[in-house]
Amino acid sequence: MSNKAKSNADILDALKEAQAGKGYLSEEDICKVAKEYGRYPSEVYETATFYTMLHVGKKPEHVIEVCGSTCCDAGGAAAVISAVGKELGIGLGETTKDGKWLFRRCECLGRCDTAPNVMIDGELITNASGEDVVQRIRKAGR
Numbered sequence: 411m412s413n414k415a416k417s418n419a420d421i422l423d424a425l426k427e428a429q430a431g432k433g434y435l436s437e438e439d440i441c442k443v444a445k446e447y448g449r450y451p452s453e454v455y456e457t458a459t460f461y462t463m464l465h466v467g468k469k470p471e472h473v474i475e476v477c478g479s480t481c482c483d484a485g486g487a488a489a490v491i492s493a494v495g496k497e498l499g500i501g502l503g504e505t506t507k508d509g510k511w512l513f514r515r516c517e518c519l520g521r522c523d524t525a526p527n528v529m530i531d532g533e534l535i536t537n538a539s540g541e542d543v544v545q546r547i548r549k550a551g552r
């Protein structure tokens with residue numbers, strides 16, 4: 411096994427390069443990067459799933475991210491998570507069976523004063539309620 415990379419930053423660059431063009435990382439991409447950098451595929455998978463700009467598996471049509479940092483957590487994120495989970499039938503970190511919706515937690519979005527905050531397809535929803543987010547999901551074609 412070669413040991414081309416010494417840091418996760420090198421692996422991150424390799425993953426970004428592998429993702430470029432098609433917009434997601436396949437299992438083969440993960441294994442190829444692991445082999446190239448002398449790492450276990452599970453290590454590379456951990457790196458790939460840690461960073462939100464990387465997508466393992468086909469990129470979903472929609473991404474819902476609920477801020478789970480302190481202010482949003484204290485400000486009612488759990489109610490939003492519960493409502494979205496019920497609407498989509500999935501939990502945090504999961505994708506709907508049709509591959510259309512990815513639902514995940516994210517770190518502070520820098521708008522702690524308007525907690526809880528949710529990001530849907532890159533659009534920030536401030537003072538979010540479960541009902542708001544569910545309506546947006548339905549409007550987007552759920």
Ligand code: FES
Pocket residue numbers: 477478479480481482483517518519520521522525527
């Ligand atoms: S804690 Fe959620 S935006 Fe800062």
